Amino acid sequence: MDKGKNPQQYGIGFKEIWEIDEKNHTEGLVMHTAGWPLDNNTYGGSFMYHAENKQVFLGYVIGLDYQNPHLSPFDEFQRFKTHPDIKKIIEGGKRISYGARALIEGGIQSLPQMFMPGALLVGCDAGTLNMPKIKGSHTAMKSGMIAAETIYEHLTKNINLSTYEQKFKESWVYKELYEARNVKPSFSWGLILGILFTGIDQILFRGKLPFTLKHKHADHEALKPADKMPKIDYPKPDNVITFDKTSSVYLTGTIHDDNQPVHLKLKDLLFKNL
Numbered sequence: 235m236d237k238g239k240n241p242q243q244y245g246i247g248f249k250e251i252w253e254i255d256e257k258n259h260t261e262g263l264v265m266h267t268a269g270w271p272l273d274n275n276t277y278g279g280s281f282m283y284h285a286e287n288k289q290v291f292l293g294y295v296i297g298l299d300y301q302n303p304h305l306s307p308f309d310e311f312q313r314f315k316t317h318p319d320i321k322k323i324i325e326g327g328k329r330i331s332y333g334a335r336a337l338i339e340g341g342i343q344s345l346p347q348m349f350m351p352g353a354l355l356v357g358c359d360a361g362t363l364n365m366p367k368i369k370g371s372h373t374a375m376k377s378g379m380i381a382a383e384t385i386y387e388h389l390t391k392n393i394n395l396s397t398y399e400q401k402f403k404e405s406w407v408y409k410e411l412y413e414a415r416n417v418k419p420s421f422s423w424g425l426i427l428g429i430l431f432t433g434i435d436q437i438l439f440r441g442k443l444p445f446t447l448k449h450k451h452a453d454h455e456a457l458k459p460a461d462k463m464p465k466i467d468y469p470k471p472d473n474v475i476t477f478d479k480t481s482s483v484y485l486t487g488t489i490h491d492d493n494q495p496v497h498l499k500l501k502d503l504l505f506k507n508l
């Protein structure tokens with residue numbers, strides 16, 4: 235289904251909800267950053283949304299095409315919160331929720347065929363996220379609405395399910411994703427060139443430049459051997475601003491049985507013994 239498409243690109247995103255001191259809260263304020271604490275060759279950035287009830291939603295997203303196997307996306311997010319401009323907002327506040335999720339970042343260059351006999355791909359299953367905005371709820375919903383219309387016509391008028399893809403391409407979702415398409419691949423040139431290009435592409439040309447950049451390789455192909463890359467010394471969590479994984483997962487609200495069988499099994503014994 236991905237024949238002729240660019241390799242899919244993935245990211246991992248972390249999000250925490252904090253209740254903060256009223257004096258640090260500006261309802262409606264939206265902040266986005268790129269780079270720090272990542273180096274210039276690693277794609278990632280943050281968001282902070284000041285929501286209602288003295289809450290802020292803050293998070294960090296890292297492309298999985300990073301080079302250094304020692305990099306820990308979770309710990310980079312924790313470190314991000316120690317930046318003075320972030321710390322001063324959440325200091326004195328309380329973390330009330332945590333979550334992590336994969337992001338499908340390839341955009342239209344990597345969008346697979348979205349129909350098959352008896353099924354349609356919608357939302358992030360297909361890859362309808364608007365990557366530069368880190369927004370995918372509205373596009374997922376719209377693709378679901380188009381899918382529902384297609385299924386209805388299929389059942390009542392026997393119209394082929396492949397019309398889903400045509401309708402999707404004619405919708406505002408495709409136009410939006412088309413205009414966002416060059417942002418992610420441009421960051422493969424590094425942070426500075428990526429930012430410069432994205433400014434020209436998005437602000438001056440509004441995503442209408444007459445070419446489409448490609449995703450040249452799958453994420454794992456960017457990884458370099460561990461012994462050739464610098465080790466990263468992550469500081470221990472202070473349990474005030476930064477936390478460990480266990481206390482974070484506790485805040486996800488995930489429910490499972492204590493004796494739930496492990497469903498991820500390593501088949502390759504070479505890796506099992508590492």
Ligand SMILES: Cc1cc2nc3c(=O)[nH]c(=O)nc-3n(C[C@H](O)[C@H](O)[C@H](O)COP(=O)(O)OP(=O)(O)OC[C@H]3O[C@@H](n4cnc5c(N)ncnc54)[C@H](O)[C@@H]3O)c2cc1C
Binds near residue numbers: 294335357371374
């Ligand atoms: C850190 C972060 C911040 C984000 N911020 C925003 C934002 O501010 N605004 C925005 O619009 N988007 C945001 N997004 C993107 C957004 O989360 C997704 O684009 C959106 O959720 C896609 O919707 P979906 O319905 O396709 O997939 P999902 O929301 O992932 O829904 C799929 C559901 O299927 C369930 N599921 C999976 N497998 C099975 C199974 N086998 N059986 C039953 N159920 C199953 C999953 O548990 C999940 O609930 C963010 C993403 C991240 C990671």
